[in-house]
Amino acid sequence: MPHQPTAFRIAIDLAVLTIRDGHLAVLLIERGQPPFEGRVALPGGFVRAGEDLDDTAVRELSEETGLDGRTLHLEQVRTYATPGRDPRGAVASVAYLAIAPDLPMPMAGTDAARARWEPVDHDRLSHGWLAFDHDIILRDALERARAKLEYSPLATAFCAETFTIGELRAVYEAVWQVRLDPRNFHRKVTGVSGFVVPTGAQRNPPTGRPAALYRRGNATLLHPAMLRPDNGRQ
Amino acid sequence: MPHQPTAFRIAIDLAVLTIRDGHLAVLLIERGQPPFEGRVALPGGFVRAGEDLDDTAVRELSEETGLDGRTLHLEQVRTYATPGRDPRGAVASVAYLAIAPDLPMPMAGTDAARARWEPVDHDRLSHGWLAFDHDIILRDALERARAKLEYSPLATAFCAETFTIGELRAVYEAVWQVRLDPRNFHRKVTGVSGFVVPTGAQRNPPTGRPAALYRRGNATLLHPAMLRPDNGRQ
DNA sequence: GCAAAAGTGTTTTGCTTACACCCATGA
DNA sequence: TCATGGGTGTAAGCAAAACACTTTTGC
Numbered sequence: 001m002p003h004q005p006t007a008f009r010i011a012i013d014l015a016v017l018t019i020r021d022g023h024l025a026v027l028l029i030e031r032g033q034p035p036f037e038g039r040v041a042l043p044g045g046f047v048r049a050g051e052d053l054d055d056t057a058v059r060e061l062s063e064e065t066g067l068d069g070r071t072l073h074l075e076q077v078r079t080y081a082t083p084g085r086d087p088r089g090a091v092a093s094v095a096y097l098a099i100a101p102d103l104p105m106p107m108a109g110t111d112a113a114r115a116r117w118e119p120v121d122h123d124r125l126s127h128g129w130l131a132f133d134h135d136i137i138l139r140d141a142l143e144r145a146r147a148k149l150e151y152s153p154l155a156t157a158f159c160a161e162t163f164t165i166g167e168l169r170a171v172y173e174a175v176w177q178v179r180l181d182p183r184n185f186h187r188k189v190t191g192v193s194g195f196v197v198p199t200g201a202q203r204n205p206p207t208g209r210p211a212a213l214y215r216r217g218n219a220t221l222l223h224p225a226m227l228r229p230d231n232g233r234q
Numbered sequence: 235m236p237h238q239p240t241a242f243r244i245a246i247d248l249a250v251l252t253i254r255d256g257h258l259a260v261l262l263i264e265r266g267q268p269p270f271e272g273r274v275a276l277p278g279g280f281v282r283a284g285e286d287l288d289d290t291a292v293r294e295l296s297e298e299t300g301l302d303g304r305t306l307h308l309e310q311v312r313t314y315a316t317p318g319r320d321p322r323g324a325v326a327s328v329a330y331l332a333i334a335p336d337l338p339m340p341m342a343g344t345d346a347a348r349a350r351w352e353p354v355d356h357d358r359l360s361h362g363w364l365a366f367d368h369d370i371i372l373r374d375a376l377e378r379a380r381a382k383l384e385y386s387p388l389a390t391a392f393c394a395e396t397f398t399i400g401e402l403r404a405v406y407e408a409v410w411q412v413r414l415d416p417r418n419f420h421r422k423v424t425g426v427s428g429f430v431v432p433t434g435a436q437r438n439p440p441t442g443r444p445a446a447l448y449r450r451g452n453a454t455l456l457h458p459a460m461l462r463p464d465n466g467r468q
Numbered sequence: 469g470c471a472a473a474a475g476t477g478t479t480t481t482g483c484t485t486a487c488a489c490c491c492a493t494g495a
Numbered sequence: 496t497c498a499t500g501g502g503t504g505t506a507a508g509c510a511a512a513a514c515a516c517t518t519t520t521g522c
Contacts, residue, residue, distance in 0.1 A: 006285075047240060048240060051317070052316050078310055182473080183514080191510090205521095206472085207471065208520060209519035211475090224510065420501075420503090440499085440500090445502090
């Protein structure tokens with residue numbers, strides 16, 4: 001056979017999302033060496049011998065950001081291997097989507113010093129915001145997250161252990177970039193079996209009536225689904 | 235740095251689906267050499283230098299099965315790289331889902347002689363039906379196909395250029411493994427804007443009233459969606 | 469009392485289901 | 496004429512959207 005398989009290095013790139021100040025934010029690393037030195041990029045790194053892809057994702061998340069991937073929602077999105085996508089040669093990238101609650105930023109020690117949360121800039125996205133082809137990777141990861149909010153309880157992964165319905169609504173509003181009716185949202189969420197369960201406790205907002213606190217339920221699929229407004233309008 | 239990135243070869247594995255005799259079928263290859271000689275596996279092959287993943291998928295589809303990937307629905311599903319998944323060493327596999335109409339089997343020439351359609355065996359699936367980890371890959375690809383029938387016009391990719399509503403219903407029934415009410419299905423499909431458009435022509439079934447023929451519309455998302463019966467029942 | 473956020477009730481509208489019923493053909 | 500699949504009508508039930516209204520806090 002004349003054609004030999006090419007040898008690739010395989011990188012994991014992480015699109016780590018959270019909600020900060022009511023806005024969707026992504027965890028970025030300022031690159032300290034070429035290629036793309038000084039530019040911002042998704043955190044990531046190479047798969048090592050004997051490592052499964054999920055393991056690499058957890059390890060890189062810890063090394064580069066200080067976050068514990070075992071407690072976060074973490075899922076594979078897709079793989080990119082367009083020739084020339086990495087100036088260092090034949091590097092395939094397996095993209096992962098991670099969802100984190102609004103954590104204190106510390107991420108002490110190690111390489112995490114270069115990590116920071118940045119609001120997702122929908123204008124600059126796909127127009128040279130991030131290094132490599134990370135604009136495309138982030139766009140695909142965002143679309144995955146948006147889609148999964150509809151039929152899975154993924155939104156609770158953006159929240160702390162306990163949360164109010166208003167906080168959950170803020171997640172949907174930030175990720176979908178829409179305004180939702182608080183009254184209908186409340187009824188819809190509490191009507192989906194296994195989505196959220198009341199803890200009995202309450203929390204006082206700065207002003208206003210105290211909100212009941214909830215924790216994640218055990219549903220893995222939402223029924224009925226939380227459909228995006230205007231979803232599919234031609 | 236003590237840890238070097240491992241070098242991988244990257245394979246594309248194809249889950250090519252069609253409907254044959256009212257049943258969901260997958261295209262399999264009987265392996266002619268070790269490892270897993272004599273066992274059946276998904277068709278596939280290695281990514282070559284300078285090739286994008288989609289290109290490899292199209293090329294392998296043509297070489298191993300005689301099908302033209304440029305005219306088929308073809309989409310990436312996910313990547314598998316669990317250590318030890320391939321006895322030949324560090325081989326990552328990028329799985330693709332392909333959908334074909336019920337084509338005449340010829341697939342003349344080349345390696346396609348070893349290719350054959352097999353009904354999807356849901357019992358043996360995940361219990362050592364296919365070589366490598368292809369049971370898992372096929373299961374994931376099937377789940378992708380099942381999910382996409384709900385919100386995308388993917389079902390038309392199983393049909394020829396023109397088709398009847400009954401044929402389209404047979405696709406949903408075969409992929410979802412359910413019975414659907416023909417009357418309600420007809421109304422639902424024709425009510426989704428851009429899903430199917432009437433050609434004006436008709437076709438006579440062996441017995442019964444002639445059926446109107448349709449072709450694919452230009453919708454990329456179905457609204458309202460074709461929800462799976464019982465979808466999400468706890 | 470006022471502002472603000474939480475939460476309930478009600479109406480309208482649209483989709484889904486179940487099923488009765490009619491249509492057009494081959495044998 | 497009968498069997499068979501194609502296709503329409505209709506009513507019940509669930510879910511979504513819009514919005515009036517009440518509750519409970521901090522100031």
